[in-house]
Amino acid sequence: xxxxxxxxxVIARSLRRExxxxxxxxxxxxxxxxxAKSTLSQLESGSGNPSVETLWALSVALDVPFSRLxxxxxxxxxxxxxxxxxxxxxxxxxxxxxLLASCPPHARRDIYLITAEPGGKRESHPHxxxxxxxxxxxxGRALIGxxxxxxxxxxxxxxxxxxxLPHVFEALVAGTVACMVSEHV
Amino acid sequence: xxxxxxxxxVIARSLRRExxxxxxxxxxxxxxxxxAKSTLSQLESGSGNPSVETLWALSVALDVPFSRLxxxxxxxxxxxxxxxxxxxxxxxxxxxxxLLASCPPHARRDIYLITAEPGGKRESHPHxxxxxxxxxxxxGRALIGxxxxxxxxxxxxxxxxxxxLPHVFEALVAGTVACMVSEHV
DNA sequence: ACATTGCGTTCGCCTTGACGAACGCAGGCA
DNA sequence: TGCCTGCGTTCGTCAAGGCGAACGCAATGT
Numbered sequence: 208x209x210x211x212x213x214x215x216x217v218i219a220r221s222l223r224r225e226x227x228x229x230x231x232x233x234x235x236x237x238x239x240x241x242x243a244k245s246t247l248s249q250l251e252s253g254s255g256n257p258s259v260e261t262l263w264a265l266s267v268a269l270d271v272p273f274s275r276l277x278x279x280x281x282x283x284x285x286x287x288x289x290x291x292x293x294x295x296x297x298x299x300x301x302x303x304x305x306l307l308a309s310c311p312p313h314a315r316r317d318i319y320l321i322t323a324e325p326g327g328k329r330e331s332h333p334h335x336x337x338x339x340x341x342x343x344x345x346x347g348r349a350l351i352g353x354x355x356x357x358x359x360x361x362x363x364x365x366x367x368x369x370x371x372l373p374h375v376f377e378a379l380v381a382g383t384v385a386c387m388v389s390e391h392v
Numbered sequence: 393x394x395x396x397x398x399x400x401x402v403i404a405r406s407l408r409r410e411x412x413x414x415x416x417x418x419x420x421x422x423x424x425x426x427x428a429k430s431t432l433s434q435l436e437s438g439s440g441n442p443s444v445e446t447l448w449a450l451s452v453a454l455d456v457p458f459s460r461l462x463x464x465x466x467x468x469x470x471x472x473x474x475x476x477x478x479x480x481x482x483x484x485x486x487x488x489x490x491l492l493a494s495c496p497p498h499a500r501r502d503i504y505l506i507t508a509e510p511g512g513k514r515e516s517h518p519h520x521x522x523x524x525x526x527x528x529x530x531x532g533r534a535l536i537g538x539x540x541x542x543x544x545x546x547x548x549x550x551x552x553x554x555x556x557l558p559h560v561f562e563a564l565v566a567g568t569v570a571c572m573v574s575e576h577v
Numbered sequence: 578a579c580a581t582t583g584c585g586t587t588c589g590c591c592t593t594g595a596c597g598a599a600c601g602c603a604g605g606c607a
Numbered sequence: 608t609g610c611c612t613g614c615g616t617t618c619g620t621c622a623a624g625g626c627g628a629a630c631g632c633a634a635t636g637t
Contacts, residue, residue, distance in 0.1 A: 214448050214458065233585060243626045248586060255624070258441045258594080259462070263399045273399065274459035277444070318526055318573055320550060341503055343571040345530035345547060362530060363569055365505060384548055386528040386571040388503055418615060428596045433616060440594070443624080 214277055218262070219253040221276045225269045226251075240268035321385040323349065323378035338370030339390040347383025351376055399462055403447070404438040406461045410454045411436075425453035506570040508534065508563035523555030524575040532568025536561055545570075 226236055233251070237244035241264055249255040250265075266273045321342075342351050344360045351366050352358040354373040358366050368374055370389065411421055418436070422429035426449055434440040435450075451458045506527070527536050529545045536551050537543040539558040543551050553559055555574065 214444055218444065246625050256443045256445045258443050259399055260441045273462050277458050320528060320548065343505060388573060431595050
């Protein structure tokens with residue numbers, strides 16, 4: 208199981224984070240969610256043990272999926288170089304499977320094959336919020352990731368990044384092929 | 393937001409479902425989770441509004457991620473050769489994305505990187521029902537698919553098959569690398 | 578300067594969830 | 608048959624969560 212640590216801590220941080228992401232005051236959110244602001248105050252401070260109904264009301268008012276309040280946030284850009292990463296089922300030395308990204312609850316992941324040639328970077332406008340793109344480079348070499356801070360990727364490397372920020376895919380050599388998984392909520 | 397309906401109903405069903413998936417009695421699960429069996433009984437009957445700590449204890453005892461309790465459960469072999477398949481966004485000739493597999497609702501897809509060497513086929517015992525495995529070959533050559541009818545796959549090729557049937561991954565040349573997406577409901 | 582508005586926190590009251598004990602019910606065994 | 612063990616449910620008690628009111632504080636405007 209990957210569920211670590213006190214869930215109350217996670218919930219406290221999540222509530223605070225999501226609340227000022229939306230830009231609501233504690234009082235305003237409490238009013239919209241129909242919970243006492245004292246309750247919300249205690250929750251954000253880490254004390255208290257909310258009931259499901261309370262959390263549900265808050266998740267609806269914040270317009271986020273319920274599980275986002277209880278699951279810890281994930282890092283933004285992650286790179287796993289070829290040969291690194293956890294080998295998950297390697298009972299034989301000549302076959303190694305590496306877990307690159309476990310699927311979060313209610314995400315949908317579409318699988319694409321990308322073929323690109325050098326000669327110009329492909330800038331992507333941000334997609335809808337919550338999109339995460341995963342790329343495994345099959346052959347060639349490419350510059351992939353957020354436009355602000357792209358990563359040079361070799362065959363076998365894996366990189367993921369939030370798709371709702373400006374990002375880029377630039378082939379550096381001819382015959383660049385990649386497997387891309389687009390994850391959206 | 394996609395979260396509809398009373399979460400209490402969903403939790404009730406999830407608890408019942410996960411409990412007899414593991415094969416525990418209500419009393420036994422209650423003891424392991426450290427909650428009163430009366431509490432668990434009321435939860436499974438849909439009455440009650442559990443606190444986060446209670447749900448957390450149950451999710452740990454059931455060895456399932458927390459979110460599986462609050463999120464509702466929802467609901468043969470295909471090959472796409474390199475160069476085939478629908479090109480979805482190809483506004484520029486030097487960048488082509490091919491949609492290999494659209495994600496069905498509520499499926500979860502984990503992403504793996506596979507490296508394999510020739511010298512023996514890797515037979516996989518069937519996984520749990522509903523598993524579908526997608527493989528894009530990055531380099532080398534491999535024999536992939538159902539044990540009864542495997543497919544020879546070249547770099548850039550895509551193949552998917554039901555993972556709940558006996559299947560095989562056999563590298564045919566050295567340095568075979570593939571990107572695998574394991575889809576489970 | 579004062580009043581006012583909105584913020585987040587703290588303080589008692591009261592509802593409610595969690596607990597343990599007791600209950601009814603089925604299946605196994607002497 | 609009678610006894611026992613384990614199942615899931617129901618009942619009464621108690622602590623804890625949720626609530627509204629009151630509080631302190633800072634930033635406004637008259």
